[in-house]
Amino acid sequence: MSELQSSLLLKKQLAELNKNPVEGFSAGLIDENDIFRWEVLIIGPPDTLYEGGFFKAHLHFPKEYPLRPPRMKFVTEIWHPNIEKNGDVCISILHEPGDDKWGYEKASERWLPVHTVETILISVISMLADPNDESPANVDAAKEWRESYTDFKRKVARCVRKSQEECS
Amino acid sequence: MGNCLKINSSDDISLLRGDSVSIHGHQDQLPHEQLQQVFYPAPSVSIMPIPASSTTNSHMSEEDQIKIAKRIGLMQHLPIGTYDGTTKKARECVICMIEFCRDEAVRYLPCMHIYHVHCIDDWLMRSLTCPSCLEPVDAALLTSYETT
Secondary structure (H helix, E strand, O other): OOHHHHHHHHHHHHHHHHHOOOOOEEEEEOOOOOOOEEEEEEEOOOOOOOOOOEEEEEEEOOOOOOOOOOEEEEOOOOOEOOEOOOOEEOOHHHOOOOOOOOOOOOHHHOOOOOOOHHHHHHHHHHHHHOOOOOOOOOHHHHHHHHHOHHHHHHHHHHHHHHHHHHHO | OOOOOOOOOOOOHHHHOOOOOOOOOOHHHOOHHHHOOOEOOOOOOOOOOOOOOOOOOOOOOHHHHHHHHHHHHHHOOOOEEEOOOOOOOOOEEOOOOEEOOOOOEEEEOOOOOEEEHHHHHHHHOOOOEOOOOOOEHHHHHHHHHHHO
16 A cells, blocks of 8 residues: 555545535544644534533544554543543554454454544544443543542543633 | 454464465466466565564564465465456445456455455455455465365
């Protein structure tokens, strides 16, 4: 997969998302001249603690996309068991393909070249609604989610409010 | 089932031996009907380290080189055909999302999903899994040899 093919594939996805927007997020480029760096705005999914929030995130695609996954990082502060405190998203579909040295992830759960910006964001939105506490990236958030849900809710609500202020 | 790469079995092409087919070039012994319309050229990838598994040292260990060579040997058993335009189910390669052209070379996986040869070969070097149905390619190859 050449860099040219990667950029063509990403351009195609951007054009398609502009033409037929998908509910739940909007997508664009950080810099118009760089197709490998995207900025997305995720709308906090309804009926979840994140409802009403507007969360900005960046996606950095490698030149080998779609053979290798992009990295995703929330720019807006967000409190979630599977998002590191610095914003890095930790979900299995964004994990590199190949040998799984530890053998705890199925191939089907890891990166596949059929993933697009749309399928990645759908997974991330579903992760917001339904955290996976088996492999937390933010151990404190995971602990709170399990053991003191009220505190967890309060922290998330603060992030939601903050995200609204940043967006207005 | 789980990993695309089970260390003990996935790359062990020695399991393929003992059939009528040997991995080391005796392809003239293939059953005749299998040779129709398909040929078995070398994969379109060169031997180079996979970024996902390469570490800080730029030199590959002997073990990695053997692993890559074995994988290329296994990929040679995946038939290549030409897209005839009549296949109803697949019009585009789901890896690059570009439509197949008539008479373009496509590779068939055991699950019968087809891809551009260069697209799927690059992927198989990273993971021996069909991107569409997630079937482990190595296991399916073994099964198809057992039943023929």
